[in-house]
Amino acid sequence: MSQLEALVEDPWLHGLVIGFLVLNLLMAVGGFASWWERRFAARIQNRIGPNIVGPLGVLQPIADLIKMAQKEDIVPRDADRVLFNLAPALPTFLALGGAAVIPFAGSWGEDGRWQNQLVVADLDIGILWVMALAGLMVFPVWMAGWASNNKYTLLAGMRAVAQGISYEIPLLLSALVAVVATGELSISGIVSWQAEHGWLIWRLPVLGFVAFLLFFLMSLAEANRIPFDIPEAESELVAGVMVEYTGLKFGLFLFAEYVHTFVAALLAVALFLGGAHGPFAERVGPLWLLLKAGLLFVSIYWIRWSWYRFRADQLMVLCWHYLIPITVLLVMGTATMVSLGWL
Amino acid sequence: MIGTLFLLALLSLVLLCSVQVARCPDLVHSVLWLAVTLLSTACVLVWLAAPFLAGIQIVLYTGGVITLMLFGVMLTHRDATAVVPNPIQRPAVALVAAVTLLAILLAAIWRTPELAPAAMSPQHEVTTLQIGQVLLAEQLLAFEVLSVLLLAAMVGAIVLSRRKDP
Numbered sequence: 001m002s003q004l005e006a007l008v009e010d011p012w013l014h015g016l017v018i019g020f021l022v023l024n025l026l027m028a029v030g031g032f033a034s035w036w037e038r039r040f041a042a043r044i045q046n047r048i049g050p051n052i053v054g055p056l057g058v059l060q061p062i063a064d065l066i067k068m069a070q071k072e073d074i075v076p077r078d079a080d081r082v083l084f085n086l087a088p089a090l091p092t093f094l095a096l097g098g099a100a101v102i103p104f105a106g107s108w109g110e111d112g113r114w115q116n117q118l119v120v121a122d123l124d125i126g127i128l129w130v131m132a133l134a135g136l137m138v139f140p141v142w143m144a145g146w147a148s149n150n151k152y153t154l155l156a157g158m159r160a161v162a163q164g165i166s167y168e169i170p171l172l173l174s175a176l177v178a179v180v181a182t183g184e185l186s187i188s189g190i191v192s193w194q195a196e197h198g199w200l201i202w203r204l205p206v207l208g209f210v211a212f213l214l215f216f217l218m219s220l221a222e223a224n225r226i227p228f229d230i231p232e233a234e235s236e237l238v239a240g241v242m243v244e245y246t247g248l249k250f251g252l253f254l255f256a257e258y259v260h261t262f263v264a265a266l267l268a269v270a271l272f273l274g275g276a277h278g279p280f281a282e283r284v285g286p287l288w289l290l291l292k293a294g295l296l297f298v299s300i301y302w303i304r305w306s307w308y309r310f311r312a313d314q315l316m317v318l319c320w321h322y323l324i325p326i327t328v329l330l331v332m333g334t335a336t337m338v339s340l341g342w343l
Numbered sequence: 344m345i346g347t348l349f350l351l352a353l354l355s356l357v358l359l360c361s362v363q364v365a366r367c368p369d370l371v372h373s374v375l376w377l378a379v380t381l382l383s384t385a386c387v388l389v390w391l392a393a394p395f396l397a398g399i400q401i402v403l404y405t406g407g408v409i410t411l412m413l414f415g416v417m418l419t420h421r422d423a424t425a426v427v428p429n430p431i432q433r434p435a436v437a438l439v440a441a442v443t444l445l446a447i448l449l450a451a452i453w454r455t456p457e458l459a460p461a462a463m464s465p466q467h468e469v470t471t472l473q474i475g476q477v478l479l480a481e482q483l484l485a486f487e488v489l490s491v492l493l494l495a496a497m498v499g500a501i502v503l504s505r506r507k508d509p
Contacts, residue, residue: 083375124471128398135406139378142413146371158417165410172402185471 071247083147090140091256107282114195126187138164148244156240171218173327177211191275212272219264265296
């Protein structure tokens with residue numbers, strides 16, 4: 001990894017090259033996750049799943065892509081054409097942006113400090129950048145819901161806005177636990193701190209674990225996954241905001257969901273599970289990060305295929321009555337521990 | 344040179360979007376143009392080496408306020424025939440008001456030495472640490488008064504929206 005880093009000295013070129021690698025990695029994950037999820041879900045439900053196209057059915061996403069590209073591109077007559085066509089393009093863009101501040105690899109430097117590598121853009125305001133993108137995520141969903149001019153999509157868009165604005169607060173607060181504990185605002189700073197002092201999930205007794213769990217759940221809510229997939233709710237709202245979309249535009253929404261979930265898993269790992277830190281981290285490069293994030297990714301879909309969905313009002317009660325007070329207490333507890341010097 | 348051109352492009356984007364906010368006949372488009380305006384303002388802040396402010400701008404304004412506006416729009420009835428023409432009713436009055444505001448703002452900017460155009464350059468990057476130290480040391484009173492004000496607003500909102508049980 002370090003040889004690769006040394007090859008490109010110029011910071012702009014460096015960012016471009018790493019960005020190219022990270023983008024391709026995430027696109028590949030997003031593309032083939034649909035095949036993996038269908039196989040995984042099939043196993044959970046005692047079925048076989050797609051197994052015809054290619055070995056073990058691994059080429060199924062490509063077949064799906066060809067099928068989707070052939071579909072007619074329908075825009076409803078009364079739809080708001082500009083917003084309708086703009087909406088599917090944005091979610092993938094926003095989901096991929098979050099990965100820019102995550103260090104994918106790292107190693108111990110000569111001075112015994114942890115050096116982060118493979119970061120596209122090591123922003124000082126890493127957490128804030130991620131939260132800003134998460135906050136913008138409601139826009140495409142809402143735009144799709146409004147522009148389709150359909151009662152189901154409108155209801156779904158309204159739910160998405162309500163959910164997005166509510167769950168952003170505990171998401172921010174639980175990420176703040178990591179910021180307060182480490183005293184760093186950049187993701188790479190948080191990862192370095194964890195490599196040197198211990199992963200936050202263990203290093204902060206109880207609080208770290210609860211904060212990790214809540215951050216993970218909030219990310220599910222931001223990504224509109226079960227148990228928080230109210231905006232999609234196929235049994236009540238048909239398919240939520242995606243009802244009127246066909247072909248590749250529909251595909252883009254699905255693709256963005258996989259990418260978003262994976263980036264959320266990457267973020268949870270970087271904030272609470274030590275990022276790319278692990279035994280022999282110098283040798284294995286990004287493998288540790290991908291392994292940890294992969295495990296979280298699997299558990300997200302495990303939850304998805306075995307759990308139920310909250311009702312819209314239960315979701316709001318859960319957020320405002322329980323999650324926000326708990327996360328506020330977590331931040332206060334962490335701040336107390338830091339000021340007493342227990343960390 | 345390229346930096347200045349970039350800044351000019353950003354500023355004209357901000358201007359263009361703000362004109363669109365005022366001129367747009369459709370309320371929803373207007374709100375979305377406002378979102379783009381705020382996003383491009385955040386880009387200007389990044390160019391002026393204030394990344395923290397830019398981040399807060401997006402989280403609070405675009406992510407929070409605009410989302411609430413969208414929610415408000417959705418709670419109102421949608422009427423396809425209602426088109427707000429947004430004409431400029433009295434251009435002379437509007438011009439006087441705009442020029443006066445511009446003059447006041449420019450005077451304020453030039454009188455404050457920290458805000459003079461020369462002081463704003465990417466070399467003077469303000470770190471989050473500095474902002475935190477200023478807020479919690481020098482400006483502690485103002486900071487706390489603001490938080491009490493926000494708390495009062497929150498309590499007020501709860502009282503106003505509370506269901507009146509018989």
